[in-house]
Amino acid sequence: VTERKPVRVSIDAMGGDGAPETVLAGVELALQADPALQVILSGPESLSNPIASLSGAARSRVSTVFAESTLPADVNAARALRRGQGSSLWVALEQLQTDQADAMVSGGSTGALMALSRQMLGMLPGVERPALMGAIPTLSRPVWMLDLGANLQVDARRLLEFAQLGHVAYDVLEGRHPRIGLLNIGSEPGKGPDVIREAARLIESETTLDYQGFVEADQVFAAAVDLVVCDGFAGNILLKSAEGAVRLMFSALVENLQGSLAGWMARSRIRSLHDSLDPARHNGAPMLGVRGTVIKSHGGSCARGFARAVELAALQARRDLVGQLEHQLWASY
Amino acid sequence: VTERKPVRVSIDAMGGDGAPETVLAGVELALQADPALQVILSGPESLSNPIASLSGAARSRVSTVFAESTLPADVNAARALRRGQGSSLWVALEQLQTDQADAMVSGGSTGALMALSRQMLGMLPGVERPALMGAIPTLSRPVWMLDLGANLQVDARRLLEFAQLGHVAYDVLEGRHPRIGLLNIGSEPGKGPDVIREAARLIESETTLDYQGFVEADQVFAAAVDLVVCDGFAGNILLKSAEGAVRLMFSALVENLQGSLAGWMARSRIRSLHDSLDPARHNGAPMLGVRGTVIKSHGGSCARGFARAVELAALQARRDLVGQLEHQLWASY
Numbered sequence A, B: 001v002t003e004r005k006p007v008r009v010s011i012d013a014m015g016g017d018g019a020p021e022t023v024l025a026g027v028e029l030a031l032q033a034d035p036a037l038q039v040i041l042s043g044p045e046s047l048s049n050p051i052a053s054l055s056g057a058a059r060s061r062v063s064t065v066f067a068e069s070t071l072p073a074d075v076n077a078a079r080a081l082r083r084g085q086g087s088s089l090w091v092a093l094e095q096l097q098t099d100q101a102d103a104m105v106s107g108g109s110t111g112a113l114m115a116l117s118r119q120m121l122g123m124l125p126g127v128e129r130p131a132l133m134g135a136i137p138t139l140s141r142p143v144w145m146l147d148l149g150a151n152l153q154v155d156a157r158r159l160l161e162f163a164q165l166g167h168v169a170y171d172v173l174e175g176r177h178p179r180i181g182l183l184n185i186g187s188e189p190g191k192g193p194d195v196i197r198e199a200a201r202l203i204e205s206e207t208t209l210d211y212q213g214f215v216e217a218d219q220v221f222a223a224a225v226d227l228v229v230c231d232g233f234a235g236n237i238l239l240k241s242a243e244g245a246v247r248l249m250f251s252a253l254v255e256n257l258q259g260s261l262a263g264w265m266a267r268s269r270i271r272s273l274h275d276s277l278d279p280a281r282h283n284g285a286p287m288l289g290v291r292g293t294v295i296k297s298h299g300g301s302c303a304r305g306f307a308r309a310v311e312l313a314a315l316q317a318r319r320d321l322v323g324q325l326e327h328q329l330w331a332s333y
Helices: A021-033 A045-052 A077-083 A088-097 A110-121 A156-174 A194-204 A232-257 A261-277 A303-318 A321-331 B021-033 B045-052 B077-083 B088-097 B110-121 B156-174 B194-204 B232-257 B261-277 B303-318 B321-331
Strands: A007-012 A037-043 A062-066 A103-106 A131-136 A143-146 A179-183 A210-215 A227-229 A285-288 A293-296 B007-012 B037-043 B062-066 B103-106 B131-136 B143-146 B179-183 B210-215 B227-229 B285-288 B293-296
Touching: A007 A021, A007 A088, A007 A303, A021 A037, A021 A045, A021 A303, A037 A045, A037 A088, A037 A303, A045 A062, A062 A088, A077 A110, A088 A103, A088 A110, A088 A293, A103 A303, A110 A285, A110 A293, A131 A156, A131 A232, A143 A156, A143 A232, A156 A179, A156 A194, A156 A227, A156 A285, A156 A303, A156 A321, A179 A194, A179 A232, A194 A210, A232 A261, A232 B232, A232 B261, A261 B232, A293 A303, A303 A321, B007 B021, B007 B088, B007 B303, B021 B037, B021 B045, B021 B303, B037 B045, B037 B088, B037 B303, B045 B062, B062 B088, B077 B110, B088 B103, B088 B110, B088 B293, B103 B303, B110 B285, B110 B293, B131 B156, B131 B232, B143 B156, B143 B232, B156 B179, B156 B194, B156 B227, B156 B285, B156 B303, B156 B321, B179 B194, B179 B232, B194 B210, B232 B261, B293 B303, B303 B321
Parallel strands: A007 A037, A007 A103, A037 A062, A103 A293, A143 A227, A179 A210, A179 A227, B007 B037, B007 B103, B037 B062, B103 B293, B143 B227, B179 B210, B179 B227
Antiparallel strands: A131 A143, A131 A285, A285 A293, B131 B143, B131 B285, B285 B293
């Protein structure tokens, strides 16, 4: 193992359903796994109490910054822009803006994170709005997908932009060029809405992109491609549908196997499988296009999931994803 | 058990991946389960051979009509309209059109089935295009959803129409009024694209409909509502995503439990659970809005799935869903 570069991750301690407890537990896990990680937590004064109870090695790499308020989980973008200043989200982004952190993580409102990060950090050249990228678990490897809900209605050029942003991000994170597919309701060339067919023409004509054609929702889980491009509405439906179906399946399985010897014996294996394949646990969605490493954590994430989001933030900062994106976007002008 | 009314179901024997073998096996299962069912199969002359091998009781309730061609599985609507005449799909619909059958089932191309059924049977008053409705399995009961892929882009009035068609169909099939939800990426009133928020206002103002608000994709699997309204693109993504996730989960489970005693013991339970919860097996999608009982069967359905589609066709015909829809649509003028 090569020595890791020190990295400072700023964290909104108050974002997400289980905040701040889940966030703190996740931070502790991330600090244990990464000796070169430093964490800056933003939140109320009372945060210092739980931090004092962290194990010594972890505690020395955590600092806090005071935030006078917390944005509600369902706050929308407009309201966040008007009222967000001084909130734990705002203060966490400020660390990144003032170069006191290399990356930032929040489990709070997606709309607020998107709006404030765009306003405070600015956008990369030519990119108008951030896109949210996330990982879908499969048997072989995660498939990355964007957009996951930051952009509900998009035109064909925007879908091309998602493909370009995702191509660079995948390359930086996974170390190779992705095979790219466009989410559609059929795989034949003539299928689907006009905007998707037009996007297919645009993406296909970019020779730097390895475009594989349309991909149907079920094929995403078979890792038919490495990177799936779609609008945020479709991406959100795909992801949440899979979450709902998987959750249903496991409750049914647990109920069905209850009271049987086989069930008792199989239980721990089933649970660990659930952990490895539940889309909700593949946590950490890079917000691509903003001038800074910003990661959205699932609001309902567990501590281990939050730790993953922090690890992803550290990885992106170390590999300078934002610099790479900026370089590629300038090159494409 | 009350005696069932005789019902005649016309079937495109050549539609679907496993046709005609899977279709025939499904028909045999359906005939065994329903002594008052008669089946008319359309297809090539060679069909008579496998039919001769059906068990006596089933064979006497099967007749065939000759079709000179078969439409390819990926045929689109325009081509089906130009070239479809004389095909097994066309001949099967003709039985319904000429009142020689009470319902019709096909596992072939959705686009072709939609275009030809609309042309040959006509539409109910005020309905412009058919909508495809399907069932999503949950722990308690199926949740019905429309549209599933027949209408990719829709306006708010069309979503209201889906709610109205689905309301009547649910009532007839399940015997009670459905709680209706509109698929969206958040449950708060201000969320989502304009067209969905506008549809919410329209559906809410119809006092006959029990509108419950927005429903997110994962909540569909928790049976948060009974009937989900969405455009065909989102419906297709939701359904296929769930299919893909469930398939991934079960392959992983089988692989993970292989070679272990617990796995060996749990296997049959897991398999039967898969059967009961796999969306692909909840087969049979009513095509609502056409003037006739038309059911789309999943192209990849197994024999048992095909039998379910035939049973659904028989149920709809016996309960006169089309007459009920016509009555309600006239009443709403």
